[in-house]
Amino acid sequence: MAFLLDPTRPIYLQIMEEIKKRAVRGLYRPGEQLPSVRDMAKEMEVNPNTIARVYRELEQEGFIETRRGRGSFITEDSSRIEAERTKFGRDATQRFIRDITELDMTDKQIQDMLSLLKRSFSGADGKDKSTGEGTHNVCTGE
Amino acid sequence: MFVQVNDVWKKYPGKWALQGVTFDVSKGKVLGVLGENGAGKSTLFRIIASVTRPSKGNIMVDGIPVGLETRKIVAFLPEINPFYGWMKVMEQFEFLAAFYEGWDMDKTRELLKFMDLPDNDKIGTLSRGQQAKLKMVFAFSWPAKLVLMDEPLGGIDPPARKKIINTFFHEFRFGEQTIIMSTHMVSEVEEFVEDVFYLKKGKIVLSGEADRLREEKGTSLVGIFEEIAG
Numbered sequence: 001m002a003f004l005l006d007p008t009r010p011i012y013l014q015i016m017e018e019i020k021k022r023a024v025r026g027l028y029r030p031g032e033q034l035p036s037v038r039d040m041a042k043e044m045e046v047n048p049n050t051i052a053r054v055y056r057e058l059e060q061e062g063f064i065e066t067r068r069g070r071g072s073f074i075t076e077d078s079s080r081i082e083a084e085r086t087k088f089g090r091d092a093t094q095r096f097i098r099d100i101t102e103l104d105m106t107d108k109q110i111q112d113m114l115s116l117l118k119r120s121f122s123g124a125d126g127k128d129k130s131t132g133e134g135t136h137n138v139c140t141g142e
Numbered sequence: 143m144f145v146q147v148n149d150v151w152k153k154y155p156g157k158w159a160l161q162g163v164t165f166d167v168s169k170g171k172v173l174g175v176l177g178e179n180g181a182g183k184s185t186l187f188r189i190i191a192s193v194t195r196p197s198k199g200n201i202m203v204d205g206i207p208v209g210l211e212t213r214k215i216v217a218f219l220p221e222i223n224p225f226y227g228w229m230k231v232m233e234q235f236e237f238l239a240a241f242y243e244g245w246d247m248d249k250t251r252e253l254l255k256f257m258d259l260p261d262n263d264k265i266g267t268l269s270r271g272q273q274a275k276l277k278m279v280f281a282f283s284w285p286a287k288l289v290l291m292d293e294p295l296g297g298i299d300p301p302a303r304k305k306i307i308n309t310f311f312h313e314f315r316f317g318e319q320t321i322i323m324s325t326h327m328v329s330e331v332e333e334f335v336e337d338v339f340y341l342k343k344g345k346i347v348l349s350g351e352a353d354r355l356r357e358e359k360g361t362s363l364v365g366i367f368e369e370i371a372g
Contacts, residue, residue, distance in 0.1 A: 005333060007332045007333070007356070007362035007363065007364065008356060008360065008361045008362045008365065009356060009357075010353035010354075010356050010357050011333060011352070011353055011356075012353055013353070037316070038311070038312075038316070041311055041316075042308075042311050042312070045307070045311075045333060046333045046334070047172050047314075047316075047333070047334050047335070047336060048311070048314060048316040049170065049171065049172060049316055049336055050336065050353075052316065052317075
């Protein structure tokens with residue numbers, strides 16, 4: 001299981017975030033069809049009604065488009081996906097700043113640590129700028 | 143509202159099992175009825191299934207007061223084993239098929255196979271986990287409009303539980319079927335239920351949409367209900 005739910009937060013919000021993150025990472029490309037409600041429910045191990053709600057909310061936000069009888073598709077508008085990347089990036093940076101500020105480190109110490117960690121991270125998973133090609137092995141839930 | 147339970151009371155000798163329970167479930171929802179053993183959950187299910195009558199109050203399913211008519215559209219999975227121990231598995235389902243409109247014997251066979259259930263064994267010889275699986279076969283072999291599952295995962299080991307949950311996801315006719323499930327182990331249903339209420343000594347003490355409760359209280363259903371139970 002690639003995706004673990006946090007039971008202390010609304011489930012539909014977490015699944016909305018997960019779908020957006022997959023699009024940001026290129027696992028779902030612009031215009032790509034999403035799994036059916038039932039298949040997504042199986043993969044996420046939640047109630048299909050929750051997925052139906054997630055798709056409804058994502059559609060209202062304009063992140064996906066549901067075509068009657070055809071299914072749901074990620075928006076073709078890649079600027080919409082870029083906007084989510086920026087948003088996730090901002091949230092992650094805010095969390096980082098909040099945590100690091102508590103430690104009372106100097107800017108120099110932070111910079112050093114950042115470049116050190118960045119090197120070891122990109123070394124660890126062997127990819128730095130993934131285009132999403134070849135990473136399209138969406139977990140099937142089994 | 144698909145299920146309407148209005149001011150339901152039930153008295154057993156010397157004890158009120160239910161004291162003015164009122165709630166609605168709209169069509170297609172999955173409702174979790176939470177509460178400790180003895181809180182009145184099974185009594186409530188038996189009343190909705192029209193197996194027993196309330197002392198006071200009324201219940202409608204699909205706009206019909208509960209009774210013979212609603213039994214045709216409700217799959218009731220009681221906590222105890224509802225099947226005949228002396229019957230073989232397949233015989234039992236052939237017997238039941240006669241009572242429920244739209245029963246799909248191919249689906250029954252498919253489900254038995256998926257859950258590794260022996261179709262030629264006597265039900266009385268099956269383990270507790272196997273009997274729990276049989277109840278799921280019953281629930282999803284015909285197009286019941288309402289499925290009442292009383293402690294569907296109670297006392298079942300993890301592999302059997304996994305199968306049961308998978309079956310639920312495969313077979314649940316979302317949008318058409320309404321499900322009410324009870325448990326005294328909130329963690330068992332955390333991800334499945336959309337709406338919940340907590341029954342304590344025959345009364346509803348907290349109810350709401352699961353995700354809204356998480357948002358408001360900033361914790362899981364398990365956390366919320368631990369506090370109430372305590």
